[in-house]
Amino acid sequence: MKPPNPIPLPEFAHVPGTNARHPERAFDVFHDSVREGMGPEDLRDTLAWRAGWHFVEQGYFWEAHEVLEPVWMALPQGGAERAFVQGLIQVANAALKLRMNRPKAARRLCDIAAGHLDGLPAEIMGLRIETVQRYLEGVRVRANL
Template sequence: MSAWQRPTHAHVPGQNARHMEGAFDHIRASAQPGMTAADLAESDAFRHGLFYIDNGFYWEAHEVLEPIWMALPEGQDRRFLQALIQTANAFLKREMMRPGAARRLCGIARDLLPASREAWVMGIGAGRIHAMLDSLEGDLGSAL
């Protein structure tokens, strides 16, 4: 795996500058069509995407996770990746002060995740993502 690239800042549309064009291309390039789900789960793009979500870089997470989603065939792995992307988007909408959009995206993400919190997809427990959504929805509920 390449060295971790911590973004210079967490981009929030409408609040700060976007990253330079191509800033994440070298990370995105680690996810290629034809790779297996197991290989994609070991890619720099996947690992960086999770790191970015965990550390508040939600726009950046979407950027690096998208090529993985595009490379996966229809099925549970692809739905899981879409759930990760929608989870990042939900957190980003919270940062953009759009709680209604954040709530809607939480629902979309939950619909894409395995219902069982005990399920594992691409080496990640569904419970981990459900817990992130629980926390976000709790924050959004208290912000009414």
């Protein structure tokens, strides 16, 4: 999925235990793009969804979780889209744990993420599952070194 412009990047990547958190309302512009009653097609166009994977690719893992959570919460229970977004959140969490030098936690989160991604259609909300799985495998490899 190519991130449409503009997607504002945070001033810094938060790493718990290393630097300060972002200000309380720093992600409101992303959260406000998600509204109750939106379906997967509507959510696909939100700033929160468009920023989520872009943040992961740019190394903003904590921030990716922050912007993807409202998308996940808005999706219907039991749907492929919800499982996919939950998998993306766990990919971001695994990469964050790896950055925090916690490879055991990263490996555990890789397994959880893979479980959410398993058996899904090839593409969901404009993002190919294979792209996410390749990224996840890279995190897993680095966590096993």
